[in-house]
Amino acid sequence: MMATKSxxxxxxxxxxxxxxxxxxxxxxxxxxxVTGTVITGLAMGLATTFVLxxxxxxxxxxxxxxxxxxRIASYIVVIASFVTIADQFLKAYFYPLSKALGPYVPLIVxxxxxxxxxxxxxxxxxxGRSFIDALGMSTGFILALLMLGTIREILGAGTFxxxxxxxxxxxxxxxxxxxxxxxxTLGTLLGIAIAIERKAKRR
Amino acid sequence: MSLSSRMILVLTAVxxxxxxxxxxxxxxxxxxxxxxxxxxxxxxxKAVVDEAEVSxxxxxxxxxxxxxxxxxxxxxxxxxxxxxGIGFQDKITLMFGLNETLTKITGLTIIEQKETxxxxxxxxxxxxxxxxxxxxxxxxxxxxxxxxxxxxxELLSTEINTITAATISxxxxxxxxxxxxxxVRELIxxxxxTIEGDDGH
Numbered sequence: 001m002m003a004t005k006s007x008x009x010x011x012x013x014x015x016x017x018x019x020x021x022x023x024x025x026x027x028x029x030x031x032x033x034v035t036g037t038v039i040t041g042l043a044m045g046l047a048t049t050f051v052l053x054x055x056x057x058x059x060x061x062x063x064x065x066x067x068x069x070x071r072i073a074s075y076i077v078v079i080a081s082f083v084t085i086a087d088q089f090l091k092a093y094f095y096p097l098s099k100a101l102g103p104y105v106p107l108i109v110x111x112x113x114x115x116x117x118x119x120x121x122x123x124x125x126x127x128g129r130s131f132i133d134a135l136g137m138s139t140g141f142i143l144a145l146l147m148l149g150t151i152r153e154i155l156g157a158g159t160f161x162x163x164x165x166x167x168x169x170x171x172x173x174x175x176x177x178x179x180x181x182x183x184x185t186l187g188t189l190l191g192i193a194i195a196i197e198r199k200a201k202r203r
Numbered sequence: 204m205s206l207s208s209r210m211i212l213v214l215t216a217v218x219x220x221x222x223x224x225x226x227x228x229x230x231x232x233x234x235x236x237x238x239x240x241x242x243x244x245x246x247x248x249k250a251v252v253d254e255a256e257v258s259x260x261x262x263x264x265x266x267x268x269x270x271x272x273x274x275x276x277x278x279x280x281x282x283x284x285x286x287x288g289i290g291f292q293d294k295i296t297l298m299f300g301l302n303e304t305l306t307k308i309t310g311l312t313i314i315e316q317k318e319t320x321x322x323x324x325x326x327x328x329x330x331x332x333x334x335x336x337x338x339x340x341x342x343x344x345x346x347x348x349x350x351x352x353x354x355x356x357e358l359l360s361t362e363i364n365t366i367t368a369a370t371i372s373x374x375x376x377x378x379x380x381x382x383x384x385x386x387v388r389e390l391i392x393x394x395x396x397t398i399e400g401d402d403g404h
Contacts, residue, residue, distance in 0.1 A: 074213060088228055095239040
């Protein structure tokens with residue numbers, strides 16, 4: 001029988017042990033595509049948080065009503081609905097941000113973090129635990145996007161949240177805001193994450 | 204209840220509930236989204252036609268919208284042309300202004316683009332690109348000036364500056380403007396729009 005984790009551990013696992021980006025390598029499409037600036041990374045992280053938390057709440061609430069044969073189809077419909085709401089909300093209240101994120105908000109529907117958590121967690125756990133799990137995973141995802149966005153924006157444009165932080169001597173590394181820069185940054189951060197993990201295991 | 208009936212029932216219920224919910228959300232946000240798009244177009248028009256106060260759509264076709272702009276006194280301030288075409292990576296939507304006789308381009312602004320950040324995306328920059336679109340000759344074809352110059356005074360009235368390391372994006376914008384100008388001339392020739400009259404199609 002699976003041991004039940006404490007609420008704190010349930011939340012914290014998303015930040016490091018099961019971090020969706022650095023440990024599970026899930027949600028790579030938005031991670032690479034929208035982290036050219038901090039603000040787009042943060043907006044994507046918050047939109048994903050909204051969808052993940054609400055989908056987990058709904059799926060964990062109705063899990064006993066859904067026949068296993070149609071569970072994935074049902075989860076996708078629920079997820080797609082929340083994604084559409086997030087997309088409409090951004091278009092209505094944060095129009096420039098919605099334009100900057102382009103097709104990546106609708107693409108949250110196929111983000112493996114969301115469907116993965118419904119299948120692996122929300123469909124097998126209580127509403128409360130599913131909420132904490134979704135909150136932890138979302139926070140881990142936001143932190144990962146913020147790390148990538150910060151590095152890429154500072155090195156690629158010399159700014160942080162649009163404010164200049166590098167002196168006039170600094171010549172932006174254009175490659176950092178191009179797709180290649182996303183792969184370089186992600187690869188470097190993954191390498192660091194693996195090194196930290198190995199060091200921790202040796203102790 | 205059989206498994207098949209239960210599956211149909213659950214999927215139908217999920218579809219109906221989420222569909223109804225989404226219809227409500229769409230109703231709540233529709234007006235605001237329309238206003239956002241409208242405001243963006245108005246901002247673009249004001250950026251390219253000085254003294255534009257009242258807009259009227261003269262023509263709306265595939266990838267091309269022509270607006271007639273009136274000033275506060277009710278006189279024609281100029282025309283704004285919104286055009287959409289393919290850029291280096293994805294669609295580019297731009298707006299350029301024409302004077303009241305359609306002989307000069309009064310300015311250009313980019314509404315939407317997904318060109319390469321740091322390179323082609325400089326089509327959005329005033330210093331690098333947009334300032335060179337003021338007072339261009341709109342009676343014939345415009346061409347690109349290469350190598351690029353530093354100030355608009357160094358260009359002929361039929362020339363547009365090239366963005367260093369983003370020649371393709373510069374060319375795509377230029378081609379879109381040339382094509383739109385040609386279409387405007389054809390529409391006038393075919394009497395599909397009239398520049399001084401009250402109504403267009």
